[in-house]
Amino acid sequence: MRYVRTGTIVLALASAAHPADAQTTLPEVVVTAPSPVAASPKPRPAPVATKRQAAAPAATPTPQPPAEPLPVAPLPPPGTMIVDADTFAAVTVVTARDIEANTGATLTDTLAMRPGITGSSFAAGASRPIIRGLDNARVRVQENGIGTADASTLSEDHAVPIDPFAADRIEVVRGPATLRYGSQAIGGVVAVENNRIPSFVPPKGMMAEIKGGLTSVDDGRDGGFSVTAGAGNIVLHADAYRRNAGDYATPRGRQANSFVESEGHSLGGSFVWSSGFAGLAYVRSASLYGIPGGDEAETLRPRIDMEQEKLLAKGEWRVGALGIEAIRWWGGLSDYAHNEVITEDGTTLIGTRFTNKESEGRLEVQHLPIMTGLGELRGAAGIQIGRKKIAGLAQDEPVDGLLDPARANTIAGFLFEELQLTRALRLQAAARIEETKVSGRGLADVTVPATPVFFEGERAFKPVSFGGGLLYQLPMGVVARLNGQMVERAPEAQELFSKGVHEATGTFEIGNPNLGKEKARTIELGFKRAQGDFRFDASAFHTKFDGFIFKRLTGVKCEDKLDTCDAPGVEELDQVLFTQRDATFRGLELAAAYDVARVWRGVWGIDGQYDLVRATFAGGENVPRIPPHRLGGGIFYRDAQWSARVGLLHAFAQKDIGPEETATEGYTLLNAEISTTVKLDSAAGGLVPEMRIGLRGDNLLNEDVRNHVSFKKDEVLQPGASVRLFGSIKLN
Secondary structure (H helix, E strand, C coil): CCCEECCCCCCCCCCCCEECCCCCCCCCCCCCCCCCCCCCCCCCCCCCCCHHHCCCCCCCCCCCCCCCCCCCCCCCCCCCCCCCCCCCCCEEEECHHHHHHCCCCCHHHHCCCCCCEEECCCECCECCEEECCECHHHEEEEECCEECCCCCCCCCCCCCCCCHHHCCEEEEECCHHHHHCCHHHCCEEEEEECCCCCCCCCCCCEEEEEEEEEECCCCEEEEEEEEEEEECCEEEEEEEEEEEECCCEECCEECCCCCEEEEEEEEEEEEEECCEEEEEEEEEEEEEEECCCCCHHHHCCCEEEEEEEEEEEEEEECCCECCEEEEEEEEEEEEEEEEEEEEECCEEEEEEEEEEEEEEEEEEEEEEEEECCCCEEEEEEEEEEEEEEEEEEECCCHHHCCEEEEEEEEEEEEEEEEEECCCCEEEEEEEEEEEEEEEEEEEEECCCCCCCEEEEEEEEECCEEEEEEEEEECHHHEEEEEEEEEEEECCCHHHHHCEEEEHHHCEEEECCCCCCCEEEEEEEEEEEECCCCEEEEEEEEEEEEEEEEEEEEEEEEECCCHHHCCCCCCCCEEEEEEEEEEEEEEEEEEEEEEEEEEECCEEEEEEEEEEEEEEEECCCCECCCCCCCEEEEEEEEECCCEEEEEEEEEECCECCCCCCCCCECCEEEEEEEEEEEEECCCCHHHCCEEEEEEEEEECCCCCCCCCCCCCCCCCCCCCCCEEEEEEEEEEC
16 A cells, blocks of 8 residues: 655645535525425425514415324424325425434434435445435435535445534435436435524524533443524624544454544524525544454554544525515535544554535526416526546655546536426426536556556537426325326536545556446335325336446456456455446335324334345346345334434345445344433523433344445454433524
């Protein structure tokens, strides 16, 4: 391996600026309380109220059938689902109470046991969401609608720089609505919501929260706070967090070099008026985490040292005139970098340094509802512009780095419309057209390693995407949905221009500058019921890819130069080629919960889930790294103060494997959680303190767990039995 000596590790600045609203629809602004994420464009105008106006009545909404009230606490028990009957596609919701109980250091840890979702599990500090078997550039992760623009799509060892402590709510959205955010969201959008750019004045002038926890499996400690305060038209927000976790325990002992240390903070503020808001936020996050696996985990302690800074903007103006209902905007500037480092003979050495400087802006105009001969028409049009410069350079020989500096410029326009045909039937349509230019330097021909042919220049693409869907209200509160989309995706810079060693993954990666657009055609049928004792959400999907881009393990070994590939005696790095093949993905997802009966002061019930993904190339060969099908269920109790759940989740053995891949044994997870919430006496200013404390156990059977989708699964076990004590105090 090649490393450069440095006395002190110097971190660079950070990440992303993909401005996009975390909501997949055109949401109404509510400035007296946070508005929930919705996944279908059904906006209903409401005047924005400052603190002085908070008591004023809101605009009268469109009449809706009365919802059947639940006779228990408004939140579902931990680990179960929330069903939104108003969405055109499957939506997974994770609330603040589930995030707080989470034992992991990444967003994916809060999602990985939900139907259709798993994680790359490369390291305790780096696990990117995988949705329906799709990963990296096909899954967009965003914070308040603004993409991370980090380096996590380049490789599985790179972290997403959004800590769970930064999330008040997480939603995973699929379907045509994802076209608002870009063609890079074929698999779906992971939307993190928080109040870093305030859009409302707290009703009592301030709200605050302190939270933290202790975890046994890794001797972990974490904590954070957030506070939002406003007066008149000005609202300010601040938050900070820190976590430290050592090497985690497995049924076979400690997993060497699996530690995580991270911290971050943000400062934000907004100006709020009667018809809108405009705000800014500064966000910084930093993380240092180990890369487990192999002998070097104990001898060299390979790790990634990352820092990110970004400046974000967001706003909305409720016009209500000239045919315009609202104008919304998002913006961001970011600077990201991380070093891949080891320690040898007491000296810190840097191998590769990854950087990403990115900016993006988006403007969206929502028109006033139009009454047509077919029904009420609502919708919006927008434009999105993005620029980035990304690189992964070896510090001793920059000309031989994994990724020479590459640039990508994108401009796109999009349109969304929704038509209410009848009280029971709604239609949705979406379209997006982009122009993407990617420039860089890569290898055009590697058939003769000693004399490679280089490509240096620009590739231009014009992806065109469109989708549509319908919702139909059936008897007994059941909603049927059918949607389809055709999405084109331009290749990413790393897929085109990679050409060297990636130390953290132990690979020699080679891109292909001749890759074409990736095209995906999807159809999905679903049924869901959001209210009543029995709630469920079921989906079946089928996606046909033309030119599916993937990393193909060739079986060839390399050292640190291309001309060493397939040379006698070379055993250091696995050669990976970015390749295109036609492929088909199909699968099922099911989640259900049933409130069986009242007991004590609440209700007890059962829940269950199942998910399956099958993916094959044209000709029948299996796509590699596809998650196994899983079956699970549990029993729960909840009332206004207590909630508890015990559940099992079984992952079946994965034997449908691709070339150069090995089968993975199944496993069963036993998890349990209990928590209590108590409202205390009012504090100064009329604020009401609310305290929650809980205990959660994961993998209580202490099973050997290997995640089939992880590149490290043959050498790295997932954490063993763990207990987490967590708590929070809120002032509202």
